[in-house]
Amino acid sequence: MTALDHATQTMHAAIRPAAVTRVVNAVSAFFRTWKNRREFYRLGDMSDSELADIGLTRADLHVAVGLPFGIDPTVRLGAIVRARSESAEDMARRIC
Template sequence: MTTLEHATATMHSATRPAFLVRGVNAIAQTYRLWKNRRAFLKLGEMSDIELADIGLSRGDLHFASDLPFSADPTSRLDAIRYSNASHVEQMARRVA
């Protein structure tokens, strides 16, 4: 076996695991996105009071639903919830 043949064979065997890892990561990301979309849809079934308990409003759900399908709405909702919580905390400090 020449050096070139050996290098080519080594390169092909080394790229297979990386290709497999990328494939598994893509499947895992798709599954995570699907699971988060299902959780997002369940939030729509909650009452306004239940949403307020977790720091969200129905308007927040509509805002997050405008994202493209490939984006995760739960990450945007988490950012909105954090922003709402910090805003409420700032307002409470002004009153006190």
């Protein structure tokens, strides 16, 4: 076995686990997004006051439902809630 053959075999062995890891991560992300999207649709059954308790409005749900399937709507909703919370905190600081 030459040094080139050894280097080629070593390189292929190193690439294989990385490729498998990428595939596993992609499949995992797909299923997580699918599960979160299923849970997201359950938010539509909540009343406006229940949504307000978790920092959302019905309009927020309409924004998130328009996202492409591969994008997790719960991530977008989390960003909306954080932005709303930060703006409320900023307003409270200005009043004090």
